[in-house]
Amino acid sequence: MHADDQVGEGVSADLAVLLRSVDDGRPVKIVPSVCGGCGGRVFLVLFDDVEGGAARMCVACGGRAFIADSEEFWEDADPGEAGCPCGSREFETAVAFSLGNDGMVRWVTVALRCRRDGAVGVCADWKIDYGPTDHLLTMA
Structure with missing residues (x-):
């Protein structure tokens, strides 16, 4: 844990x-x-754990969104659907943006919490090696 960590x-x-x-x-x-469409917080999640990247679909309204810069690399991705050992495919999702000394995003980590049994785990993470990156912070 870092003294400057921020939890939304x-x-x-x-x-x-x-x-x-x-x-x-x-x-x-x-x-x-x-x-962004309905304010829902439960998602089906696709992710590529080799190259990194994730996309989510809202269970409530079907709205879809890419997480961080995933859309840029999705065409070459081989995504799988997240699933919990309990059989559920519905998750609360949160994203950690690791910040460099310059305040720019250097790493993205996507974690899931099963809505049925509460199990948590990381499904994808990837490095960000370009700038500026401020736009990524709004793409969770």
Whole structure:
């Protein structure tokens, strides 16, 4: 955990603890995923755990969104659908943006919390090696 970590309103304690534990010592900004169409917070999630990248679909309204810069690389991705060992495919999602000394995003980590049994885990993470990156902070 870093003294400059920021956890957005609406991120469950389980996801915040998990995302803080996987950071690389840099400060992180942890943001909940919220549907831009209806405000929903439960999603089906596709992710590529090899190259990195994730997309989510709101269970309430069907709205779809890419997380961070995933859309740029999605054509070459081989995504799979997230599923919990309990059989559920519905998740609360949060994203940790690891920040460099210059305040720019250097790493993106996507974590999920199963809506049925509360299990948490990281489904994807990837490095950001360009700038500026401020736009990514609004793409959870």
